[in-house]
Amino acid sequence: MTAIAIEDVRRTYGDTVALDAVSLSVDPGEIFGLVGPNGAGKTTLARAITGTTDYEGTVALFGEQPRAIDRSRLGSLPQSFSPHERLTARELLEYYAGLYDDALTPGHVLDDVGLIDSADTYYENLSGGQQRRVCVGSALVNDPDLLVLDEPTTGIDPAGRRQLWDLLEGLAADGTTIFLTTHDMHEAERLADRVGLLADGELVAVDTPRALIDTHGGESRLTIETASPLAEGDATGLDYRTAIVDNDLRVFDVAPTEIGTVVDSLTDAGVQVESLSWTEPTLEDVYLELTGTAVGRGGQRLDDGAASAAEEPNAPTPPTEGSS
Amino acid sequence: MSRLGRITSETRAATRAFLRRRTAVFFTFLFPLLIVLIFGALVQTQPTGGGLFTEPPAYYVPGYLAVVVLFTPLSRVGSEVARHRDDRRFEKLATTPLSRTEWLLSQTLVNVAIIGVAAVLVLAVMVAVTGATIAPSPWLVPFLAIGVALFCGIGALLGSFTDSQDGVIAASNTLALPLLFLSETFVPPELLPEWFRPLIELSPLTYFSRGVRAVVTDPGAGVEGTVVAVWPAGPDPAINLAILSVLAIVTFGLGALTLPRTD
Numbered sequence: 001m002t003a004i005a006i007e008d009v010r011r012t013y014g015d016t017v018a019l020d021a022v023s024l025s026v027d028p029g030e031i032f033g034l035v036g037p038n039g040a041g042k043t044t045l046a047r048a049i050t051g052t053t054d055y056e057g058t059v060a061l062f063g064e065q066p067r068a069i070d071r072s073r074l075g076s077l078p079q080s081f082s083p084h085e086r087l088t089a090r091e092l093l094e095y096y097a098g099l100y101d102d103a104l105t106p107g108h109v110l111d112d113v114g115l116i117d118s119a120d121t122y123y124e125n126l127s128g129g130q131q132r133r134v135c136v137g138s139a140l141v142n143d144p145d146l147l148v149l150d151e152p153t154t155g156i157d158p159a160g161r162r163q164l165w166d167l168l169e170g171l172a173a174d175g176t177t178i179f180l181t182t183h184d185m186h187e188a189e190r191l192a193d194r195v196g197l198l199a200d201g202e203l204v205a206v207d208t209p210r211a212l213i214d215t216h217g218g219e220s221r222l223t224i225e226t227a228s229p230l231a232e233g234d235a236t237g238l239d240y241r242t243a244i245v246d247n248d249l250r251v252f253d254v255a256p257t258e259i260g261t262v263v264d265s266l267t268d269a270g271v272q273v274e275s276l277s278w279t280e281p282t283l284e285d286v287y288l289e290l291t292g293t294a295v296g297r298g299g300q301r302l303d304d305g306a307a308s309a310a311e312e313p314n315a316p317t318p319p320t321e322g323s324s
Numbered sequence: 325m326s327r328l329g330r331i332t333s334e335t336r337a338a339t340r341a342f343l344r345r346r347t348a349v350f351f352t353f354l355f356p357l358l359i360v361l362i363f364g365a366l367v368q369t370q371p372t373g374g375g376l377f378t379e380p381p382a383y384y385v386p387g388y389l390a391v392v393v394l395f396t397p398l399s400r401v402g403s404e405v406a407r408h409r410d411d412r413r414f415e416k417l418a419t420t421p422l423s424r425t426e427w428l429l430s431q432t433l434v435n436v437a438i439i440g441v442a443a444v445l446v447l448a449v450m451v452a453v454t455g456a457t458i459a460p461s462p463w464l465v466p467f468l469a470i471g472v473a474l475f476c477g478i479g480a481l482l483g484s485f486t487d488s489q490d491g492v493i494a495a496s497n498t499l500a501l502p503l504l505f506l507s508e509t510f511v512p513p514e515l516l517p518e519w520f521r522p523l524i525e526l527s528p529l530t531y532f533s534r535g536v537r538a539v540v541t542d543p544g545a546g547v548e549g550t551v552v553a554v555w556p557a558g559p560d561p562a563i564n565l566a567i568l569s570v571l572a573i574v575t576f577g578l579g580a581l582t583l584p585r586t587d
Contacts, residue, residue, distance in 0.1 A: 044587075047415070047586070047587055050415075050418070050419050051418065051419070051586075052415045052418050052419070052585065052586045052587060053586050053587045054586060071419060071420055071421045072421065074419050075419070076415075076416060076419040077416075078412040078415040078416055079412070080411075080412050081411065081412040081413070081415070081416055082411040082412065082413075083411070083413060083416075084337060084340075084341040086340070086341055086344035086345065087337060087340055087341060087344075091337070091340065092337075094333075095333055095334075095336070095337040096420070097333075098329060098330065098332065098333025098334075098336075099329075099330050099333055099334070099417075099420045099421055099422045100420070100421060101326045101329070101421075122344075138416070142420075148419075
């Protein structure tokens, strides 16, 4: 039986269309990542799945309507969720565990989300990333068959994020279905079995990350910084398609084993290479290709100029555990 | 077992959350005590004179108790609803087995406990300050509990229909202040215009006042010409408790029904 079946779901807020004819299905034990920038409709679709918003169309969880399903089978983490601030992490998980007939031991869940050392700290005194981990723990505490997580790793540092990814992969391996939203393309690519790309309420593509990249991601890119700016035509001797972007030379569809040959050719042509980087196409490229919109690291939409800035290695990063 | 477990878990969490907000606890108890001190010690009752406080001290027991029975649930539950909505806690709870009725019942139990303690303090301070003669009665317990449940229901309604915690406080004060003085609590109906008196019957607090006064005031405690007519000569506490109960069921039910569970 399908874990999540969504057919022709539409949700409007006044004149704003938050979801438009969205259909997809998720199999048991699958990790499905819904990707898009802020305002794309991710949270609305997550709410439709958990039955916490009204909508047109149909949603079925294991064959039942979201509001009719045995709630012990469902675990959810809403976006911007914040529990009682003057309860400790342990007390909060005990509280949510107490709402179910059968629940996991709160201490074990705290251990799983990496918070056992802060178990007796008030929620309000935890860092932002630790708080988010408590919230993730509250969704896990009833050992659900279906987890709906709305941006679960927001604010969590890279190490904590990887720990949660491992945890979620372990749960999926044991049969838990996971539906998560994220604006972090890398997270979706790393974690999800399949990815749905949502733009302005419309689901523009659904497939495995690899298939999406192969189909829509374009070519690999070799970016070469030169000692002096190049002009169009300076690299015409290369057997590859090239472009000048922000004074850097971009060479497309170069296999890693051919990088040395390209550099030698440029050197022979009198071009002094300062540095170079090679990148494979990613889901970001897929999203940009299919929607014409780039997604910033904070989830914001980027126009063309901002999209270029986002590619810079020193672009600002959102606050994480260390900074809160 | 599971319903009891859910209510226990919610009640425990709500109690901890309240008791750890020290300023909220402090002012929850300070406010009614201030009212007793201002009216009971500074203004004082003048049974032989004219004006507002002309009844014997015991007449004002329902009024002082109403301060906590009315204000605390309205503001606390209303604010809690707004806080839960703003922090997406209802959205989370909607995906758990906890029902809206169970959530409101848990909040009510917390309020009953808080207000029970506050009521004992108010009565003790009142007796000490005013010298009032009060007949302790077990009837006080159901009156307090049901009165609290009634106003918890209204607090839930206020929290659901206002869009912020500030809005809840403003709305609860606007509602509570008239009710406090126009429900046979501090102001005897004889002091109000005749055309207004039927409106007193519309206030749920009136039935709390009549019932509480009937059970805590000694028969004949009033002075000549006053309205202190207590049970069995005056209002029947059972009838007032029954009316209060019906109203409590209605407001509690509506309050639970309107709690937000979706966006």
